[in-house]
Amino acid sequence: MTLEAPPAFSPAVHNVMIANKSTNTKPELLVRRFLRNSGFPGYRLHWRIDGEDGKYICRPDITFPGRKLAIFVHGCFWHRCPTCNLSLPKSNVDYWSQKFQKNVERDRRKEKTLVGLGWSVHTIWECEIEDGASSLLRILTI
Numbered sequence: 001m002t003l004e005a006p007p008a009f010s011p012a013v014h015n016v017m018i019a020n021k022s023t024n025t026k027p028e029l030l031v032r033r034f035l036r037n038s039g040f041p042g043y044r045l046h047w048r049i050d051g052e053d054g055k056y057i058c059r060p061d062i063t064f065p066g067r068k069l070a071i072f073v074h075g076c077f078w079h080r081c082p083t084c085n086l087s088l089p090k091s092n093v094d095y096w097s098q099k100f101q102k103n104v105e106r107d108r109r110k111e112k113t114l115v116g117l118g119w120s121v122h123t124i125w126e127c128e129i130e131d132g133a134s135s136l137l138r139i140l141t142i
């Protein structure tokens with residue numbers, strides 16, 4: 001949602017992340033723990049978002065409904081992180097490339113729909129948890 005350069009490294013973010021690294025390795029759990037520890041416990045998990053016509057759109061990983069802020073925590077492999085650009089599995093290449101393409105298209109479609117409805121969408125990649133959490137914190141403290 002922002003084209004700015006990633007924010008400067010925040011020692012606060014770093015400390016929270018490091019402190020929890022050994023117990024919670026799942027990226028989504030890390031972000032949730034980080035939000036709680038940073039004083040933003042009011043999020044919902046997998047909160048259902050419908051369009052104006054009442055049609056189901058998606059359930060983001062983390063949502064702040066009052067702020068209309070949807071947060072997706074993406075694993076680099078399944079969601080095809082542009083930074084990591086991980087190679088495809090060696091067998092069943094067609095199957096995997098189609099599957100991944102669908103994942104990426106679905107992500108784009110969801111984001112586009114949400115933004116069209118006035119939501120802010122913040123995506124945090126598994127490989128950039130600290131940067132993603134830093135910029136999330138900046139959004140929340142506005």
Ligand SMILES: [Zn+2]
Nearest residue numbers: 076081084127
């Ligand atoms: Zn990545």
